[in-house]
Amino acid sequence: MPQHDVRVFVVWQSILESDWTRPGAGILRRVRDTRARQYWDAENVFPKRLAQRMHGDPAHPLPTCCETDDGIPWDLVAVYAPGAQWSDSLPAAAYIDGPVYQVKAALTQAISKADAQEPVQEVKQP
Numbered sequence: 001m002p003q004h005d006v007r008v009f010v011v012w013q014s015i016l017e018s019d020w021t022r023p024g025a026g027i028l029r030r031v032r033d034t035r036a037r038q039y040w041d042a043e044n045v046f047p048k049r050l051a052q053r054m055h056g057d058p059a060h061p062l063p064t065c066c067e068t069d070d071g072i073p074w075d076l077v078a079v080y081a082p083g084a085q086w087s088d089s090l091p092a093a094a095y096i097d098g099p100v101y102q103v104k105a106a107l108t109q110a111i112s113k114a115d116a117q118e119p120v121q122e123v124k125q126p
Contacts, residue, residue, distance in 0.1 A: 010037070011039050014041075023040065047074060050073055076098035076099075077095075077100055080092075
């Protein structure tokens, strides 16, 4: 992947029956980007909040795949605009799709597009 000024967060979650424990060193080595920070989310807190954002905001992009029967997203990549504000609610993703192994070209394009954007300016409510 070209070197862009991005932060990479990898959230491993418990979806499959084999996901009963945090990933081991062999799995973690699959992500070779030195900018990546990897997290284990056994309770699926992040994907549940992502699902709320995706389905609660008609303007939020939706992935073409990768949700469990109960609506938990998994095996996805998301790109957020520069300066996106992370708070009690997640910011809207500029791009989201999966499965991860199939979207490398689209991910690279989305990062390049986001990289060329001006940072998002937070709008304060009166």
